[in-house]
Amino acid sequence: MIRTERLEKSFGKLHVLKGIDVEFKAGQVVSVIGHNGSGKTTLIKCILGMVLADKGNIYVDEKSIAGDFRYRENIGYMPQIGHYPENMKIGQIFRMMKDLRKNADVLDESLMEEYKLSELFEKPMHALSGGTTQKVSASLAFLFNPKVLILDEPTAGLDPLATEILKTKILEAKGKGKLVIITSHIMSEVEEMADTVMYLYEGKVNFYNSITELKQQTGEEKVGKAIAKIMKESAHV
């Protein structure tokens, strides 16, 4: 569903992505892990077209995304830290997004309802706590029923109840055959939600395989320990 081909990106002298070749398929829940600054967010932003790659291509449904913007109709994105116009109220944000995205015929408002956001519709964005902003971001990502969900550190800042609701929603999306890409530092969450792990190390794909494969390779029971083992190995090389 999403394929990258020798993707490279530098910011000035900083070489962030050094040739990424991966393929994400529908029905997968991929967890992208890596150190801070390993290029996770840059990779996500490249797929979203927010950052333009220097070299290489990205294909969504076998079509190159270069110069295209319509492919984003199929993507729901939840940023690490949601930034919204401060003067607007929650309700206005939702109305505006529905107005701006034309494919709003099959809306999925279940997350919005479960987070009881409609009770807060009159609250301005600048008065919201970090957690509530994350709830808004999550609800917006799922709102348009996209085929691909890209969630950048989705549970950071969410309370346990909100996290559980989001996890259930992610697993439900997987059941519907959607592709979900998550970056997370919390290994227990990776174990709960993801079926595939992609480990980025200094701008390269160090490991990209299913969790069962990961456990077999390292001989560890827990995903956290298995990943730590891989991280250590790659640091030695």
Place this chain on the structure above:
Amino acid sequence: MFKIAKYVMYDILRSKVLIAYSLFLLLVSFSLFSMEENSSKSLISLMSVVMIIVPLVSIIFSTTYFYNAYQFIELLVAQPINRSSILLGEFIGVSVSLLFALFTGVGIPVLIYAPDSTGLVLMISGFALTLSFISLAFFSSVAMRDKAKGIGMSLMLWFYFSVIYDGLVLGILFSFNEYPLEKAVIALASFNPIDLGRIIILMKMDISALMGLTGAVYKQFFGSNFGIIYSLSIMLMWIILPMLIALRIFRKKNL
């Protein structure tokens, strides 16, 4: 594009800065018109104010607005919306709001006290200057990642066009005063939207005689039909070109 413009306008029209700007212009216009019996004298004073205040407010307001709307732009870029539509939508939204403020602050008093062709030309120049300085503001905001640098660049552009440029022109005229400079003078005026706006208004007021030989040259050129078309199209270039460059940069920008 127009939907984005709608939300931008919705955001700006409630801002206190814009209301203060309209009220300030309104105050200046009414006091100038009530001080003088002769409305064309007031128009000249009003022109001097408009030529300084309007470009300054347009460029600084648009630059700060752009940086404050950066998060909104980021949000939009991740949506299925063309990047050019995003920037043009922002441009239209800011433009309509600032033109609206200028119309309330200067347009209404002019319509009341001096509803003649000179007043109309003053309004058109004011509108064109507003648009070209918004366009310049978008150029510097897109070119500079850092907010302080962007605002600094906008201030420099304004300072250059309203102060430094005139000094340079004077210097050139003074050092080459033994040569025929008629064509050069016209060309020099085209490189500064503020000068161009001022000349268009002065030509309309028929006081070019006060400006000596240069005034006569201006009158002959800018007073003709060709001159009017020429100056309007150069004004238009000053609106379109900076925005075109801004669009080119924005399409390739990493957000």
